Amino acid sequence: MIYAIVNILGKQFKLIQDKYVYIPKYSNKNIEEKIFFKQVFLFYKNGEIQIGKPFLKNIHVEVKILKHLKGKKIIIFKKKRRKGYKVKNGFRPSFTKIQVISFLEK
Template sequence: MYAIVNIKDKQFKIVENEYIYVPHICKNIGEQILLNQVFLFCKQGKLILGNPFIEKINVKIEILQHIKGKKIIIFKKKRRKGYKVKNGFRPLFSKIRIISFLFK
């Protein structure tokens, strides 16, 4: 049993009782959230497609921790001009656990 959901404008394949890393969610650690933007749901080989979302299914998740990812380097250069700029940042992620799929 799995689903394809929209979290922060990105699509993730989720399975019950598994952990995934998603872009930072501005909620407290330990808080439980309902996701209602489910694109696809599969249970025992039967697919349910939304148009664009499935209205009958919600996903309950729990936020476990907030972490920083690996550093991403941005290097800009214009040849023969002496222009070089090196910047970097570490993106924020949230580790979430999928608790259950809720049917209305």
């Protein structure tokens, strides 16, 4: 098994070879477009672990954008008791579904 811990838009994700993952919306890149992530914190291959300080310079992750979609609705409800104050809001976060193609070692 090969995997890497990668920084994507300020959050850390575990990316596994040939698996897909949902990340926060990654700009307006086209579907089927390939992109590279260069901020790799940790890389695991064949029982060997490489840890960056803070990033690994010789490893990049190549991913393909599969689609852009919206998640489930998140409800925000605020209330102050005995004051008659109630506010209900909600939103649907945007996500991008990506698939890991390969890990490039230089």
